[in-house]
Amino acid sequence: MFRVSRCTGGMKTTIKKVKSISYDVDKLGGIQLLGNDVLTAVARGEMDLNQIAINHLAGRGLDENGAWIGFDKAKERFLEE
Numbered sequence: 001m002f003r004v005s006r007c008t009g010g011m012k013t014t015i016k017k018v019k020s021i022s023y024d025v026d027k028l029g030g031i032q033l034l035g036n037d038v039l040t041a042v043a044r045g046e047m048d049l050n051q052i053a054i055n056h057l058a059g060r061g062l063d064e065n066g067a068w069i070g071f072d073k074a075k076e077r078f079l080e081e
Helices: 025-033 036-043 049-060 072-080
Strands: none
Touching: 049 072
16 A cells, blocks of 8 residues: 655644634544544644545545546556655
8 A cells, every 4th residue: 555654753833723614524524533643643734634635546546536547547646656
């Protein structure tokens, strides 16, 4: 499978205030299953959910629109060696 690297260290991140958003729980309900350590790392910018999504799409052989492009093409398109 593909590896997700974390950006950690002595990095100090400023968290800005954001407006509360509404979202479809049926589509994004899985985010509620993430642990506090993951959610806080994302909020601090230490973990990039966009990159994780790209890694998962590539692992499924899909492009950014969910169209099948095959595993090799997805890996070539999205992932660095």
